[in-house]
Amino acid sequence: MEKDNDRRIWCFMLPVLVAIFVIRVLYVLYWTGKPIGSSKTHSLRTLIVLGSGGHTAEMLSIMNVLQNDIYTPRIYVAAATDNMSLKKARVLEESLMHQGENSGRKMIEAAQFIQIYRSREVGQSYITSVGTTLIAMAHALWLTLKIRPQVIICNGPGTCIPLCASAFLFKLLGLGWSHIFYVESIARLKKKFRRAHYVGCLM
Amino acid sequence: MDGAENGEHSRKMVFVTVGTTCFDSLVKTVDSQQVREELSRKGYTDLLIQMGRGSYMPSKVSILVIQINCIACTNFFAGSGSIFETLRLGKPLIVVVNEDLMDNHQSELAEELAERKHLFYARPQTLHQTIQDMSPESLIPYSPGNPMPVVRLMNKFLGFPTD
Numbered sequence: 001m002e003k004d005n006d007r008r009i010w011c012f013m014l015p016v017l018v019a020i021f022v023i024r025v026l027y028v029l030y031w032t033g034k035p036i037g038s039s040k041t042h043s044l045r046t047l048i049v050l051g052s053g054g055h056t057a058e059m060l061s062i063m064n065v066l067q068n069d070i071y072t073p074r075i076y077v078a079a080a081t082d083n084m085s086l087k088k089a090r091v092l093e094e095s096l097m098h099q100g101e102n103s104g105r106k107m108i109e110a111a112q113f114i115q116i117y118r119s120r121e122v123g124q125s126y127i128t129s130v131g132t133t134l135i136a137m138a139h140a141l142w143l144t145l146k147i148r149p150q151v152i153i154c155n156g157p158g159t160c161i162p163l164c165a166s167a168f169l170f171k172l173l174g175l176g177w178s179h180i181f182y183v184e185s186i187a188r189l190k191k192k193f194r195r196a197h198y199v200g201c202l203m
Numbered sequence: 204m205d206g207a208e209n210g211e212h213s214r215k216m217v218f219v220t221v222g223t224t225c226f227d228s229l230v231k232t233v234d235s236q237q238v239r240e241e242l243s244r245k246g247y248t249d250l251l252i253q254m255g256r257g258s259y260m261p262s263k264v265s266i267l268v269i270q271i272n273c274i275a276c277t278n279f280f281a282g283s284g285s286i287f288e289t290l291r292l293g294k295p296l297i298v299v300v301n302e303d304l305m306d307n308h309q310s311e312l313a314e315e316l317a318e319r320k321h322l323f324y325a326r327p328q329t330l331h332q333t334i335q336d337m338s339p340e341s342l343i344p345y346s347p348g349n350p351m352p353v354v355r356l357m358n359k360f361l362g363f364p365t366d
Contacts, residue, residue: 038362054284054309062350070363151361181357186287186348187312199356201348203287 021172028171033195036179046071047149047178050078050085051157058155058185058202060092068096073109075147079118079159086113116143119158133162140166148176155183214248220285221255226301230254232327234261241334286313286322291347295339296322299330321345 048063050056056078068074074093078085093111119136120129140162152167154160160182167178184196186203219233230252232238242250252261289296298313317324320343325333355365 035360036362044361052284054286057284057287062353065350065354067354067358067363070358151357153357179361181360183353187309189311189315197356199352202350202353203348 024172024174028168032171041150043070043072044150044179045148046074046151046153047147047163048074048076048089049152049154049157049160049163050076050082050089051155051159052079052082052085054187055155055157055185056085056088058183059153060088061202062153062183063089063092068100071151074111075149076111076113077116077143077159077163078113079157080115081118081121082115082159086115089113114143116140116159116163119162137162137165141169144170144178145175149178150176152178152180153183154180155185156188215246216249216251217242217247218251218253220253221257221301225256225258226299227257227259228327229299229301229330230257230259230261232299232330234259235331237331238334241331245334245337286316287345287347290316290321290345293344295337295342297325297330297333297337298322299325299327316345319343 048059050059063074076086076089076093078089089111090113097110117132117136117139119133121132124132144163144166149167152160152164154164164180164182167180170176171178183202184193186201219230221229233250233252239250254261286296286298298317300310300313313322313324316322320341322342323333323337358365
């Protein structure tokens with residue numbers, strides 16, 4: 001008898017849960033990419049994903065002109081095997097700090113610099129990549145939970161995939177909303193994207 | 204490359220960089236007799252190689268530099284991050300693409316910029332020919348892009364003032 005009851009409860013609950021989830025997914029997909037009108041907050045926690053060489057150069061050219069009193073605190077993330085990107089980001093942040101001090105503006109919160117496990121190294125076999133991708137995904141989920149970014153800026157290195165996927169998952173589960181800005185790299189020449197905003201040349 | 208017989212009063216340096224990658228075939232090519240002679244014929248007197256993670260050791264080179272900074276260079280052999288830095292500096296640039304790396308969007312970028320006459324484009328095997336044929340005066344200066352439109356778009360989207 002009890003087993004029948006349990007089964008009946010599940011037969012009722014399961015479609016309801018699925019329906020709630022589907023509605024949530026549609027809600028998220030609808031609101032993603034929609035401007036949010038005038039902002040109620042004064043500052044946004046910003047996650048910046050850095051990749052090798054060209055990716056980092058392009059990202060830092062944006063960070064150089066981004067208002068550092070609105071997009072703060074800033075958290076820079078790079079792959080664990082990337083030696084240069086976080087160093088370059090530190091140099092940029094230090095110069096921003098000095099600029100801020102000299103102009104007498106209020107002290108902004110210090111930036112953070114975090115390394116993340118890479119899903120796959122260049123030349124790594126696809127079989128071992130499955131394992132490393134799972135590790136990278138778990139690490140990304142952990143970081144997203146810890147940081148709870150309100151804005152994510154990335155331009156396409158593999159490092160950004162687990163982070164953006166985690167952020168999207170969090171959106172679906174109602175655990176926080178990150179506005180993800182994907183800035184296409186100047187190295188992407190051949191493909192045109194229908195839903196992209198073309199605003200000019202970054203470099 | 205160490206010929207100083209013309210009693211020169213000016214030295215012209217060729218700076219070779221592979222960024223953070225391993226690009227032994229380029230370093231080997233640059234180190235070859237053929238390329239060194241070609242560079243010499245074009246009036247270059249010094250060669251500086253940044254080897255990155257490579258393992259091939261060039262012969263007869265007295266200086267090895269690991270970091271790229273503050274050197275007045277005349278040429279670069281470079282990767283995507285350095286390309287725009289060099290274009291902004293206005294130095295003649297030869298981009299040599301690393302065909303061993305899987306993701307070759309770098310070559311698309313270099314080809315496009317070469318077509319627009321902002322730089323020269325070569326493979327390790329054709330490098331000496333490119334040096335022979337090149338005329339740096341024929342290059343068109345590159346006008347840098349602007350990140351402000353991206354920032355303005357982000358601000359507008361998030362409801363912040365766009366000025």
